[in-house]
Amino acid sequence: MKILHTADWHIGQLFHEYDRTCEHREFLEWLENTLQEEQVDVLLVSGDVFDLANPSAASVRLFYNFLRRATTACPDLQVIITAGNHDSASRLESPKPLLESSNIHITGIVEKKDDGTIDYDKLLIPIQGKTGKTEAWCMAVPFLRMGDYPQVPDSDNPYTDGVAALYAALYEHLLRFKQPEQPVIAMGHLHARQAEISDMDKAERLIMGGVECVSASAFHKDICYVALGHIHKAQRIGGKDHIRYSGSPLPMSFSEITYRHQVVLFDLENHTAVNIRSLEVPVSVPLKRIPPAPEKLEEVLKAISKLPDISGSDAPPPYLEVRVLLEGPEPSLRHRIETALRDKDVRLTRIDVRYTVTNTAGNDTVTNPDQLKELQPLEVLEKVYHSRYGNALPEELRELFHRVNGELPEQDGH
Numbered sequence: 141m142k143i144l145h146t147a148d149w150h151i152g153q154l155f156h157e158y159d160r161t162c163e164h165r166e167f168l169e170w171l172e173n174t175l176q177e178e179q180v181d182v183l184l185v186s187g188d189v190f191d192l193a194n195p196s197a198a199s200v201r202l203f204y205n206f207l208r209r210a211t212t213a214c215p216d217l218q219v220i221i222t223a224g225n226h227d228s229a230s231r232l233e234s235p236k237p238l239l240e241s242s243n244i245h246i247t248g249i250v251e252k253k254d255d256g257t258i259d260y261d262k263l264l265i266p267i268q269g270k271t272g273k274t275e276a277w278c279m280a281v282p283f284l285r286m287g288d289y290p291q292v293p294d295s296d297n298p299y300t301d302g303v304a305a306l307y308a309a310l311y312e313h314l315l316r317f318k319q320p321e322q323p324v325i326a327m328g329h330l331h332a333r334q335a336e337i338s339d340m341d342k343a344e345r346l347i348m349g350g351v352e353c354v355s356a357s358a359f360h361k362d363i364c365y366v367a368l369g370h371i372h373k374a375q376r377i378g379g380k381d382h383i384r385y386s387g388s389p390l391p392m393s394f395s396e397i398t399y400r401h402q403v404v405l406f407d408l409e410n411h412t413a414v415n416i417r418s419l420e421v422p423v424s425v426p427l428k429r430i431p432p433a434p435e436k437l438e439e440v441l442k443a444i445s446k447l448p449d450i451s452g453s454d455a456p457p458p459y460l461e462v463r464v465l466l467e468g469p470e471p472s473l474r475h476r477i478e479t480a481l482r483d484k485d486v487r488l489t490r491i492d493v494r495y496t497v498t499n500t501a502g503n504d505t506v507t508n509p510d511q512l513k514e515l516q517p518l519e520v521l522e523k524v525y526h527s528r529y530g531n532a533l534p535e536e537l538r539e540l541f542h543r544v545n546g547e548l549p550e551q552d553g554h
Contacts, residue, residue, distance in 0.1 A: 141181040141182060141267070141269065141275060141276065141407065141408040142178060142179060142180050142181050142182075142405065142406075142407050142408075143180065143181065143182040143183075143184060143325070143365070143405070143406055143407070143408065143413075144174070144175065144178070144180045144182070144183050144184065144403055144404070144405050145184045145186065145365075145367040145384070145386045145403065145404040145405075145406070146171070146183070146184070146185055146186070146386050146389060146403040146404075147185060147186035147187055147188065147224070147329070147367070147368070147369025147370070147385070147386050147387075147388070148186075148187070148188045148224070148369050148370070148372055148386075148387070148388040148389075148392075149164065149167070149185070149188065149189055149190075149388070149389060149390075150188055150190070150191040150226065150388065150390070150392060151164050151189060151190050151191065151195065151199045151202055151203055152164075152190050152191045152192055152195045152196055152198075152199035153191035153390075153392065154191075155392075155459060155489065156459070156489035156490055158459065158487060158489065160390070160425075161198060161199075161202065162424070162456065163390055163424050163425055164202060164390070165202060166422075166424045167389045167390060167421060167424075168202065168206040170421065170422060171206070171210075171389075171403070172206065172209055172210050172213060174403070174419060175210055175213070175214050175217060176213050176214060178405060178419075180214065180217065180405070181216065181217065181218065181269075182217070182218045182219075182220065182267055182278075183210070183217060183218070183219045183220070184220050184278070184325070184327060184367045185219070185220070185221040185222070185369075186222055186224075186327050186328065186329055186367045186368055186369030186370075186386070187222050187223055187224025187225070187226075187227065187282065187283055187329030187369035187370060188224030188225070188226045188227060188329065188369060188370070189203060189221065189223075189224070189227055189232065190203070190226060190227055190232075191226055192226065193226065193227065193228040193231070194228065194231070204235075207219065207239070207242070207244055211242050211243065211244065216270055217243065218243045218244075218245075218267060218268065219243065219244040219245065220245045220247075220265050220267075220278050220280050220327070221244070221245070221246045221247070222246075222247050222248070222280050222281065222282040222283075222327050222328075222329060222369075223246075223247070223248035223249075223282040223283055223329070224282070224283050224329040224369055224370060225283045225329065225370070227248065227283075228248075229248030229249045229282060229283075230248060230249060231248075232246055232248040233246050233247070233248040233249055245265045245280065247262070247263060247265075247280040247281070247282050248282050249282070250262075250263070250282070250284065250288040250289075258288075258290070258306070258309070260309065260310050260313040260314075261313075263279060263280055263281055263310055264277060264278070264279060264280070264310070264313075264314055265277070265278040265280045266278075267325070274319075274322060275322065275408075276322050276323045276324065276325060276408055277314055277318055277322055277323075277324050277325070278324075278325045278326075278327065279307070279310050279311065279314065279324065279325070279326040279327065279363075280327050281306070281307065281310070281326065281327055281328050281329075282329060283329040283330070283370070284302075284303055284306065284330070286299075288306075289302035289303050289305065289306045290302055290305045290306055290309065292305055300353060300354050300355070300358075303330065303354050303358060304354065304355070304357075304358035307326065307328075307358050307359060307360070308358075308360070311324070311360045311363070321411065322411075323364040323408055323411040323412065323413075324360075324362065324363050324364060325363070325364060325365045325366075325367065325413075326359055326363045326365075326366045326367070327366075327367045327368075327369075328354075328366065328367075328368050328369070329368070329369045329370045330354050330368065330370055331353055331354065331370055331371060332353070332354050332355075332356060332368060332371070332377045332378075332383070332385075333353040333354060333355050333356070333377075333378075334356075334377060334378060335353075335371045335373075335375065335377060335385065336371075336373050336375055337371055337372075337373070355378075356377050356378030356380055356383050357378075359383060363382075364382060364408070364411060364412050364413045365382045365383075365384075365406060365413040365416075366382060366383040366384070367384070367386070367404075368383070368384060368385045368386075369385065369386070370385075371385045371387075372385075372387055372388040372392055372396055372399065373385065373387055373396070373399050374386055374387030374399070374400060374401070374402050374404070374418065375387070381416055382413050382416065384404055384416075386402065386403055386404045387399060387400075387401060387402055388401060389401050389402075389403065389421045390421075390423070391423070391427055394427055394429060394461045394489075394490075394492075397427045397429065400418075400420060401420065401421045401423060402418040402419055402420050402421055403418065403419050403421065404416065404417070404418050404419075405417050405418070405419060424456070425456045425457075425458065425459060426458045426459075427458065427459050427461070428458040428459065428460050428461070428486060429460075429461045429463060430443045430444065430447070430460065430461075430462060430463070431443050431463060432463075433463065434463040434464055434465035434492065434493075434494040435463070435464070435465055436464075436465055436466075437464055437466065437470065437473070437476070440462060440463070440464050440477070441476065441477075441480050444462070444477070444480040444481060444484065445480065447481075447484040447485070447486060448484070448485050449483050449484060449485060450483055450484065450485045451485055453485075457485045457486050457487050458485075458486050458487070459486075459487055459489045460481070460486040460487060460488050460489060461489055461490050461491075461492055462477055462488065462490075462491045462492065463491075463492045463494070464477075464491060464492070464493050464494070465494050465495070465496060466493060466494070466495055466496075467495070467496050468495075473491065473493070474491060477491060517541075517545065518538070518541060518542075521533060521537075521541055525537070
């Protein structure tokens with residue numbers, strides 16, 4: 141059997157307020173053609189089908205039109221989809237009874253039995269061959285929220301231990317009826333330990349409180365392939381070729397500008413995933429940064445002047461990020477950049493402003509406004525004192541600051 145693994149489509153995403161419907165449509169058309177050309181038997185989509193829990197009607201229509209076309213073009217195709225943290229689990233599952241007649245399986249909710257225990261049967265999907273016989277099994281685990289996974293007594297990290305416990309219990313449950321010749325595939329939408337992440341992935345981590353790093357050991361050694369989603373950079377985990385993130389098919393932020401966007405193909409032979417390989421997804425709208433590193437405004441304007449003019453081509457213009465290094469406030473910054481870009485064949489998405497800051501050692505460093513916002517009050521005091529007096533903040537003043545800030549009790553007589 142030939143299986144294709146993809147994830148993190150984020151249909152409906154606005155890229156700095158620009159609609160990406162055309163880009164997603166082109167990806168889905170490419171994916172449909174790939175399913176046919178590669179004669180894929182099973183399509184795995186590991187979460188974040190949509191960018192919003194309440195996607196627009198146009199986004200939903202785009203998704204279901206793809207499913208209809210793909211299953212019509214490939215009548216024997218089996219599709220298994222799990223919900224990600226961006227998806228509404230119940231909304232994604234709502235057409236489940238209708239779709240299963242087309243061999244499309246969606247798992248969004250971790251269902252419970254009347255006694256409150258997890259209904260593990262609902263997380264297991266039989267993978268059937270062309271004869272209708274079950275040839276493999278899929279552990280279709282969606283993004284796990286609090287209450288979805290078992291509680292592990294005396295655990296230092298209830299989330300990671302709970303997720304590992306769910307995968308272990310699910311595998312043990314499957315062994316009760318799985319035949320020895322039937323290999324097992326697992327799906328997951330999570331942050332695996334040692335995964336390389338982008339700035340956007342760092343923002344995703346806040347959703348789970350920063351405790352979401354799941355070890356590769358959470359997946360039983362006899363699982364032949366683990367299809368992961370959530371991290372946008374395609375990669376292997378724990379040095380294991382069979383535990384992979386497929387990555388996002390489109391760049392979701394400028395931090396992903398160097399990523400190779402792809403899907404993963406592999407074959408199931410002799411209970412093993414073999415011929416694991418990637419297919420690069422064509423990028424229909426490129427991302428462009430000028431200059432490569434932040435520079436002074438005059439140099440940035442020179443770089444903008446060298447950009448190609450509007451040509452009247454049907455090709456969509458690239459998304460542009462302008463990177464500027466300032467020494468202080470520049471009220472006319474946006475106006476000057478937008479004026480310089482007026483006749484250029486690009487779409488301005490954002491202006492990345494950095495500032496030159498002198499550190500306590502007297503060296504110039506580059507920072508951005510977000511870093512400035514993250515400064516704590518004491519850090520501000522230390523920086524102001526050093527810039528004014530050239531010395532470190534005295535311990536006496538530090539103690540007074542803490543007292544004024546309510547962090548130390550007042551001394552008697554003061």
